Each structure stands twice: as C-alpha cells, then as structure tokens.
C-alpha cells in the first residue's frame with residue numbers, strides 16, 4: 389500500500405470509499421440509494437479545494453482509503469457555501485420521497501442547508517474525515533495518515549483540529565481513543581473529538 393497526498397484523479401475512488409464506509413463505518417448501500425451523495429459532502433470537496441490537506445492509501449486496486457481535511461473549517465464552510473454546494477444542490481434538487489431512509493433524507497437536506505462550523509471551532513480550527521475500505525483496515529494505515537496530518541498541522545502552525553464520529557461507530561471511537569483524541573462534546577447522534585496542538 390502506498391501512502392501519498394490526494395489528487396483530483398482520486399475522486400471516483402473517494403466517492404466509492406465514502407459510500408462503502410458511510411453508515412457508521414459500514415457500507416451505506418442499505419440506507420443511501422445514491423452512491424455519490426455522501427462523497428459530495430464528506431470527501432470530494434476537500435480534494436477539489438486543497439489536495440495538500442488530503443492523503444490516500446493506494447494499492448493495485450486503486451484508492452483503498454483516505455484522510456481528507458482542512459486546516460481552517462471556517463474558510464472551508466465559506467467556500468462550500470459560495471463555490472461547492474450551489475452546484476451540488478442543482479444535481480440533487482429537493483423533492484419529497486417517502487421511500488427514502490432517514491439517513492438519505494438527512495444528507496439530502498444537509499446539502500441544501502448552509503454549511504456552518506461548531507461554536508468551538510476557534511480552539512480546534514482544522515477538521516478531518518478518515519475512511520478505509522475493509523481490505524485496508526487494521527494494518528496501521530489510519531495511524532500513519534493521522535501521523536502525517538498531525539505533522540502538517542504542527543509544521544503549518546495550526547493550533548488544533550476536531551472531528552465528528554457517529555455515536556454508534558464504536559470501532560472508530562476505539563481507534564480515536566488510541567490516537568489520544570479527547571472528547572469535546574456529545575451532540576445528538578454524534579461525538580465531537582479533537583486535540584489542541
């Protein structure tokens with residue numbers, strides 16, 4: 389497995405990895421019918437805006453995992469609102485569909501909401517998402533990408549970062565605990581973790 393910075397050429401894989409890990413760490417196919425939807429919010433915009441803050445794990449089958457991040461969540465949310473979400477909204481117009489799962493309804497509505505930042509963002513200005521396909525899990529790759537991310541935060545003087553993890557995603561929570569991440573806040577359905585550097 390090769391670890392390297394992300395690149396826009398990785399995008400089709402990022403969409404796929406995001407979908408296949410998007411339901412509390414497991415394949416989201418049962419709850420989200422559209423395989424691109426999650427990636428349009430949680431993976432693709434990061435590598436389009438700033439590949440320097442994205443890393444991928446690549447083997448002979450392609451990208452098997454990624455860490456996507458931004459050093460400045462407030463600026464990122466501004467860019468989402470001005471440059472990214474308007475076009476994504478035009479691809480996913482708001483229509484009623486009672487057959488949709490609560491998860492799919494939530495992500496479709498989220499795309500139509502203004503992107504924002506949590507009120508603790510000034511202390512933890514960066515944020516990240518990290519996902520590996522099953523074939524790449526449990527081999528220390530997540531630990532290595534977190535290490536690369538932390539090194540870059542330090543070298544560029546970013547004072548802290550946060551992330552959100554689903555309350556039901558206990559495996560990822562165990563991984564984050566091992567990395568030494570600390571609880572910032574518990575909110576409905578999500579636990580915010582982070583670190584000040």
Ligand SMILES: CC(C)(COP(=O)(O)OP(=O)(O)OC[C@H]1O[C@@H](n2cnc3c(N)ncnc32)[C@H](O)[C@@H]1OP(=O)(O)O)[C@@H](O)C(=O)NCCC(=O)NCCS
Pocket residue numbers: 409412413414518519520521524525526527528529530531532552553554557558559560562563564566
């Ligand atoms: C969570 C995830 C990013 C961890 O990355 P990883 O490369 O698999 O983790 P590592 O191999 O670096 O594990 C490091 C340590 O984390 C802990 N850990 C990792 N996966 C774990 C699991 N499934 N259960 C319990 N502990 C786990 C272990 O303590 C492990 O140390 P060890 O190898 O000495 O036992 C990865 O498994 C993943 O992408 N999962 C699916 C998607 C997901 O849930 N993403 C997070 C969304 S918020």
